[in-house]
Amino acid sequence: MGVLKEKGPIEYSKGLEGVIAALSSISAIDGKNGKLIYRGIPIEMLAKYSTYEETAYLLLYGELPTKEALEKFSAQMRELRVIPKKVEECIVELPPNPHPMDILKVALAHSALYDPDRQKCCREGVMRKVIRIIAQLPTMIAYYHRARTGQEVIPPDPELSHAANFLYMLHGKKPDEEEARIFDIALILHAEHGLNASTFAAMVTASTLSDINSALLSAIGALKGPLHGGANERVLKMLDEIGSPDKAEEYVLNALKEKRRIMGFGHRVYKTYDPRAKILKEYAEYLSDKYNDRKYIEIGERIENIMIRELGKKGIFPNVDFYSGIVYQFLGIPRDLFTPVFAMARSVGWAAHVCEYTANNRIFRPRAYYIGPDYVEYVQLEKRR
Numbered sequence: 219m220g221v222l223k224e225k226g227p228i229e230y231s232k233g234l235e236g237v238i239a240a241l242s243s244i245s246a247i248d249g250k251n252g253k254l255i256y257r258g259i260p261i262e263m264l265a266k267y268s269t270y271e272e273t274a275y276l277l278l279y280g281e282l283p284t285k286e287a288l289e290k291f292s293a294q295m296r297e298l299r300v301i302p303k304k305v306e307e308c309i310v311e312l313p314p315n316p317h318p319m320d321i322l323k324v325a326l327a328h329s330a331l332y333d334p335d336r337q338k339c340c341r342e343g344v345m346r347k348v349i350r351i352i353a354q355l356p357t358m359i360a361y362y363h364r365a366r367t368g369q370e371v372i373p374p375d376p377e378l379s380h381a382a383n384f385l386y387m388l389h390g391k392k393p394d395e396e397e398a399r400i401f402d403i404a405l406i407l408h409a410e411h412g413l414n415a416s417t418f419a420a421m422v423t424a425s426t427l428s429d430i431n432s433a434l435l436s437a438i439g440a441l442k443g444p445l446h447g448g449a450n451e452r453v454l455k456m457l458d459e460i461g462s463p464d465k466a467e468e469y470v471l472n473a474l475k476e477k478r479r480i481m482g483f484g485h486r487v488y489k490t491y492d493p494r495a496k497i498l499k500e501y502a503e504y505l506s507d508k509y510n511d512r513k514y515i516e517i518g519e520r521i522e523n524i525m526i527r528e529l530g531k532k533g534i535f536p537n538v539d540f541y542s543g544i545v546y547q548f549l550g551i552p553r554d555l556f557t558p559v560f561a562m563a564r565s566v567g568w569a570a571h572v573c574e575y576t577a578n579n580r581i582f583r584p585r586a587y588y589i590g591p592d593y594v595e596y597v598q599l600e601k602r603r
């Protein structure tokens with residue numbers, strides 16, 4: 219028959235590499251030179267001068283806020299941190315063993331049912347839903363962690379910044395200024411990154427004109443995987459498995475020989491050092507010295523040297539997930555919360571892209587090139603063998 223087979227040359231990009239699927243003014247990445255800008259502002263400047271709240275405003279509204287606008291936005295974020303009682307009751311009853319990324323999906327899905335703006339699709343209503351989700355994800359994560367470890371939940375403190383409040387709700391003790399600031403910077407660095415897999419997943423869902431909550435649930439599901447946000451947790455596991463810097467060479471070379479991936483290395487866009495990894499490495503170094511515990515950073519640096527020696531020519535360098543875990547470890551964040559912390563930071567990037575794309579929406583619908591048989595006779599069940 220052959221009528222269903224396409225003829226002529228095909229344009230096929232495995233994993234959509236290089237395919238431009240949207241116009242965006244949210245962020246840009248120069249993967250050759252290791253540069254990243256949010257709304258035109260270099261990531262290094264945001265890490266130095268901005269806060270998560272200000273960066274969230276910048277990403278969502280397209281420009282840096284005035285002092286008054288920032289105060290209003292921060293106040294709104296603080297007010298919206300409190301989760302509905304029913305959601306709290308649901309979270310504390312959840313079993314203690316599932317991965318917290320799965321818990322986050324349940325909690326976010328559940329909270330949508332109590333969202334007072336659920337039915338709203340005007341811009342203000344959607345923005346409130348978005349800000350509510352960004353504000354509440356940290357509360358959900360911290361509450362779950364407290365409950366699974368048999369501790370009372372700590373309600374959000376409206377006096378604290380987004381970053382400081384998360385550490386407070388998690389540990390039951392206010393972080394010192396320096397720790398809060400380092401965590402704030404980590405959140406800024408994770409807030410946005412173009413059409414990565416989780417953002418694209420959110421956009422695909424949103425492009426059907428589904429709701430923002432469903433879009434972000436798609437994103438959480440995509441972020442969980444080890445090739446994306448799930449890599450950060452696995453980096454620490456690898457550092458533990460290696461155990462000491464002198465064992466790194468054998469571990470890495472064996473892994474490469476067996477075609478296993480080294481977590482926290484490689485990137486679809488960066489073919490050089492990820493600028494965010496550079497900043498996170500500095501803080502990982504700083505905290506290792508501060509706490510006089512250099513085990514992880516020394517193993518990490520050894521891996522980095524070996525990987526760049528072996529695969530640098532191929533454009534494989536540390537990505538944002540490589541040093542973030544060492545930083546989080548020193549901030550007392552449990553390992554299985556590393557990816558949920560990534561999700562709470564990235565929620566703003568997800569939402570910004572969903573809002574931008576759906577403002578000029580077209581449903582996403584790529585196609586597959588059919589490589590199956592031309593024609594297969596249908597055989598009745600009783601005649602099949």
Ligand SMILES: CC(=O)SCCNC(=O)CCNC(=O)[C@H](O)C(C)(C)COP(=O)(O)OP(=O)(O)OC[C@H]1O[C@@H](n2cnc3c(N)ncnc32)[C@H](O)[C@@H]1OP(=O)(O)O
Nearest residue numbers: 444445446447449478479480481482483484485486537539
């Ligand atoms: C927040 C983030 O999502 S950042 C990424 C987090 N993920 C990780 O750290 C997981 C490890 N890294 C990877 O698996 C990949 O580099 C990805 C998924 C990030 C990017 O994947 P892609 O752009 O599809 O690259 P692809 O898988 O085609 O790899 C290209 C080549 O580099 C090699 N390579 C890529 N990453 C790694 C790695 N971490 N370790 C060893 N080799 C690697 C591949 O084996 C492949 O080699 P080949 O050409 O000889 O077959």
Ligand SMILES: O=C([O-])CC(=O)C(=O)O
Nearest residue numbers: 410411413414415486538
């Ligand atoms: O951009 C990507 O493909 C992965 C990602 O989310 C990031 O690096 O932050």
